[in-house]
Amino acid sequence: MMGKLLNLLCLLLGLTVAIQLENNQLQFISIGNLAYISLVPFGLFCLRAIALLYDFTRYFRESRPVGRSDATVVKSVFESTKRYCEKYGILNSGSGSAIEIFAHPFLDRDLSDNGWNTGDVVIELEKEFFTSQGIVEKNKVVPGANNDKYFLRSFRHLFADDSEKLRLTLGRTDWVNLVNVKDKLMADEPLRHKIVKSDFKTKNAVPSSFCLHFVCLTKDNEFLALKRNNSTEYHPNAMSVSFEEQVARVDVERGSDFRAENWFQRAICEEVFPLTGFFEKNPAAAWDAVSQYVEFKRIWTGILEEDVGNFSLFGVMKINLSAAELVVKSRALEDEHKTKRDDEGRLYVFRKDDVLDYLQTGRARCRQLYWPEKFEDVTLMHPTSLYRAEWVMACLQA
DSSP states (O other): OHHHHHHHHHHHHHHHHSEEEETTEEEEOOHHHHHHHTHHHHHHHHHHHHHHHHHHHHHHTTSSSSOGGGGOSSOOBOHHHHHHHHHHTOSOOOSBTEEEEEEOSOOOSOGGGSSEEGGGEEEEEEEEEOOSTTTOSSOOOOOSOOOEEEEEEEEEEOTTOSSOOEEEEEEEEEHHHHHHHHHHHHHOHHHHHHHOOSSOSSOOOSOOOOEEEEEEEOTTOOEEEEEEOTTOSSSTTOEESSEEEEOOHHHHTTOSSOBHHHHHHHHIIIIISSOHHHHHHOHHHHHHHHGGGEEEEEEEEEEEETTTTEEEEEEEEEESSOHHHHHHHHHHHHHHHTOOOOSSEEEEEEOHHHHHHHHHHSOEEEEESSOTTOEEEEOOBOTTHHHHHHHHHHHHTO
């Protein structure tokens, strides 16, 4: 925008200094005066060049100042993920079962502007409905409501565009087809590696559930963590230094202009704060109740969760509360709105040193959020949680 304004100013100056009015007659100015006056647009040109250089150094500064894996000593890539990477010639697989399919190119120590703004992540929905046909011979009965689910069909990122930085296209399926495909792919590695492609040369047609995994940091840069319930569909009892939320119909129905902002707002209200019931009734009011505590929320990368054949986004957010202050605010919100968090597991807190311990030794200790005097030793992490911890720690330590 600054460059466009400077260009316009230069053009106007050029038109006004090339002629002058003398004795009510229009005359060209002398060559000497023209050369002297031309220093003005030349100076503006230099200012524009400086502005461009500033933008260049601002946006291209310290691109990935440290490698994600530099924070890690323990290498814990799944054997099946190694085989997938060998098959498709992928050199940097990530950790656990995570395979990075795209990433914002400018990730550095300034977490507040890393990655894409959630309002710049545009999501389009295709009308076609996808089933398990061709993957599963016959669907088994699956308990629970058969709600719509959405999976990643394709993506593209436009770094030079002024408004839309990341565009995602989703296909539609449902819970029954999703679970049947997931169970089949988890049990059949050759089939999973054959039909789930991470290069997206053609649109993905394998039903799954597009998920947002996000790290939540407190104002002290402690990591909020979730230990999953035994009843969760994906990775029960595993600890994760991040939260997750699948795209749901309520995100889609909040407006024709569907962006990741809608989705991330709901995730924060339901996973970090105890506003699940309130959000279902009034999403805008629920977000207004907690937005004052959110310092930033950004999208960093997209990954394939190889072990389940699922694609997901990786985001990072920060609250302006300590862990203890979050407990006080959460209890106040529960009393005021008579609501609660999603019942997916118990909340814990990892200090930065705790996360670093896990990255370096494969073991760590954390404390419960609501009962900070209670500690737990951790050896089992969610298969892609280590990948997210690596990225955030690498940037925090840069």
